[in-house]
Amino acid sequence: MPDRFLPSEFIVNVDHQRCRRCKRCILNCGFGVFDFQNMTTADSSKCVACHRCVVFCPEEAITITRNPLAYREHASWDVELRKAIWKQAQNSGMILTGMGNDKPWLNIFDHLLIDACQVTNPSIDPLREPMELRTYLGRKPDRLEVKLDSEGKIVLENPLENNIMINVPIIFSGMSYGSISLNAQRAIAIAAERLGTLMNTGEGGLHEELYPYADHIIVQCASGRFGVHSKYLNAGVAVEIKIGQGAKPGIGGHLPGEKIGREVSGTRMIPQGTDALSPAPHHDIYSIEDLRQLIYALKEATGYKPVSVKIATVHNVAAIASGIARAGADMIYLDGFRGGTGASPAVVRDHVGIPIEIAIAVVDEQLRNEGIRNMVSIIAAGGIRSSADVVKAIALGADAVAIGTAALIAMGCRLCQKCYTGNCSWGIATQRPELTSRLDPDWGAERLVNLVNSWSLEVKEVLGALGINAIESLRGNRDRLRSLGLDPATNEVLGVKPVGK
Amino acid sequence: MDKSSHALQREEEVKTVELDARRFHYRELNERIKSLINSGYEEIILNGVNGQRYIGDGLVHKVRIVINGVPGNDLGVFMDGPFIMVNDNAQDGVGNTMNSGMIVVRGHAGDVIGYGMRGGKIFIRDDVGYRTGIHMKSYRDQVPVIVVGGSAGDFLGEYMAGGIIVVLGVGVNSGKIVGHYTGTGMHGGVIYLADSIDQSRLGNEVRIFLVNDDDVRRLEALISEFSRLTGLDVSGIDPESFIKLLPASHRPYGNMYVY
Structure with a gap:
């Protein structure tokens, strides 16, 4: 049985007429796809379609395509499932992967629509008026307790807990x-x-x-x-x-x-x-x-x-x-x-x-x-x-x-x-x-x-x-969202009305 | 190695203060300890301690803290330097994620002793509960050490990545020196036991060995220091009869994946 039981996912093609043999692709590929023997060669089985070679090739001589190899269609046996079984039959172990879930689960964000002001309450022009993202x-605190100090100024009676100020409501996650x-x-x-x-x-x-x-x-x-x-x-x-x-x-x-x-x-x-x-x-x-x-x-x-x-x-x-x-x-x-x-x-x-x-x-x-x-x-x-x-x-x-x-x-x-x-x-x-x-x-x-x-x-x-x-005024303001194409139970869990309501 | 021993040796000269802990919630007690350290005191004697948590939490000073009474959970958590002597029992989480320093307990201690500990020493005169020394690790010249005078509960040294655990088993029935699942997931460090145990008490990732001359010398030094500090009579203990647990592999989970 050949070592390469699984067909390559991608096919790397080098246009040898365009290739000027600068070997940048060899240097840039972290996966060792390219080699040089009189001309640039590519081992497609190692390619992960990260495009580093494509971006750095000065002649745009490299193209990466999905391997067009046909698999017999089967609605239950998705090709990825078949590939997983082949991998695990070859070497026992859990299939390891990186980045986030790539399965086509329903994406709820894509079924939520945002409201806007028309006629009865005016919208605000952010170019002209301050917009607070801080x-x-x-x-x-549960409540603020204030008192007047000796000079008549209002001061806080209960100390505030440490808070962190961020200028935008977007932080970088832990990596x-x-x-x-x-x-x-x-x-x-x-x-x-x-x-x-x-x-x-x-x-x-x-x-x-x-x-x-x-x-x-x-x-x-x-x-x-x-x-x-x-x-x-x-x-x-x-x-x-x-x-x-x-x-x-x-x-x-x-x-x-x-x-x-x-x-x-x-x-x-x-x-x-x-x-x-x-x-x-x-x-x-x-x-x-x-x-x-x-x-x-x-x-x-x-x-x-x-x-x-x-x-x-x-x-x-x-x-x-x-x-x-x-x-x-x-x-x-x-x-x-x-x-x-x-x-x-x-x-x-x-x-x-x-x-x-x-x-x-x-x-x-x-x-x-x-x-x-x-x-x-x-x-x-x-x-x-x-x-x-x-x-x-x-x-x-x-x-x-x-x-x-x-x-x-x-x-x-x-x-x-x-x-x-x-x-x-x-x-x-x-x-x-x-x-x-x-x-x-x-x-x-x-x-x-x-x-x-x-x-x-x-x-x-x-x-x-x-x-x-x-x-701050948007936080938890679910009344400004409507759902499109979600089932009633999900709407209820989200606390969001369907469009039209 | 013992960064706190200087405090012991020149006991006569150290600037000492006593504090009656009975009146204080842990937050106030720990604030007072910090302010006493900042005022230059090198030895703080806490009397009437009754369950206050986090004593010594995150302290990086080479001070000596004597606790009369039972300190609460997480004694010496994140500690990096102090010497703590407890003249009573201690509760859970002693020396949690400790980096250096020393904790001596002249009594029993609870669960999760020395979790994630990276350096320093913890000496418990009597028994410890479950999950002692989980994920201990050594780094460069930091080698964490836990010595237990009595017995240890289940999961001793689970996930252990480095360091030394010694269980002396004084007054413990034969075969009961440690609980079950000892050394499960262990991938570094060493556990010494004064009594042999049945294989069924071990995790799959550890193997039993006999001690060699280096082990005996190391044990003699540790046991003598332990006896001096805890007051435990160790005259019946023979380091040459100890067994040693080592991980079967430094990479127990290296072959779990396909790509």
Whole structure:
């Protein structure tokens, strides 16, 4: 039986008349597709369609097409299912994949329409009038008590909890050093500082070079406690307890030893070359009471900085969120089932969890019903693809959103879903020095700033159309959304009326 | 290695203060401890401690804290330097995610001792509960150590990635020195037990070995230090009769995936 039992997914074609034999494609491909023997040759079986070669070929001599090989149609036996079986029959194991859920589940954002003002209440022109996107993350007081001081000025009687000001309701999601390169993290850190927003370390510790950006960094404390120590916890503006991740709810993580080189080892504080195993649960958290214990351990360690708790959105998310709020968290980070990852078993990525849209709506509703919505900020992530998604997420009840995949796409990612191989040709999801060095942090930062600024403009434009001049007035304002093509039960869960009502 | 031993050796010279902890909620107690440290005190004696959590949380100072009474959960969590002596039992989460320093408990301790611990030492004179030393790890010259004078509950050293756990089993019935699932998922470090155990108490990822001369020397030093600090009589303990648990593989989950 030939080794190559599975046909290539893509076919790489080099136009030899155009090819000037500069070998840039050989240098640029992280997957080793190209070789040179009198002329440029390509091994299509290695191609992941990341387009790095196409972008860098000066003669546009390379084309990549989907392998047109026909499979006998079968409505039940999708080709991907057949391929999975062939792979697992060849080598026993779970199928590993990267990035977010790629299955065609119903996307609720795409079935929500935003309202606009006409005639009876005027819209606002964001070019002419101030539009407030500034957002404060953290616990808000139950009520404000004020008094007059000796000079007759109004002063607050009850102290406010620490809140974090962000200029845009968009932060960068947790992507660890190890899963992505230091240059990718640098780009995100620079962008977060310029935008006046936040990045998140993920569970990989904080590299010394990023400490100068600490005013724009949330540091994460996850089950492996990698790189977690007193200085690290105190470096950022907030600490996040990572319970779960949208791409892999309920399971731990394994960063293979091959990716733990000298630098990653230093930041995670584990020996080089050993596997970094993150247990599925935190073994000091088996209950809401235990979660409260860790939240306050972190607050005591940091002089009461805000603490965020990140969970994957699962069936019972509303009750869990209520417990998190009551446990003393200042922020709840909801990561929907479309959230990205560096590596996850495909079965979990594609079939576990619930959509972020539903999670936002039910969590917001539950916390409002219990009268504790003010106790936490809700950050929504896992499937935020555009400014429209930002507006809809906030209208459903989020305080802010977090973007991960969108940020990586801005820096060149083509969603090839091979992050776990460590061969990323764009220098993002890799630790190979010859690959990481090609991602210029300033170039990456500029693209991230451009993206978030573009989305901010669009959000302001939509807010103007809605006749709203502050993002705060949109939060949980589900009356300004209508659904199209959703079933009545889903509408009810979302708290959104169908179009026409 | 013991970064806090200096505080012991020059006990006469240290600037000491006593504090009656009975009146304080943990938040106030820990604020007071911090302000005493900032005022230059090197030894703080807390009397009447009764369940206050997070004592020593995140402290990076080379101070000595003596606790008379039972401290609450997460004693020395995220700690990086201090020496803590507890003259009583301790509760859950002692030395959680600790980076360096030392905690000595002259009594029993609860569950989840030394979780994710990366350096320093934890000495518990009597028994510990479940989940001790989970995901301990070593890094460069930091080698975390947990020594238990009595027995340990289930899941000892689960996911252990580095460091040293020693269980002395003083006063413990034969074969009961540790609970079940010992060393499950272990992929680094070493566990020494003073008594042999049935294979059924071990996780699939560990193997039993005999101690060698280096192990014996290491054990002698640790046991002597442990006895000096906890006051436990270790005269009947023979390091040469110990067994050693090591991971079968440093990559127990390396072959779980296809691409």
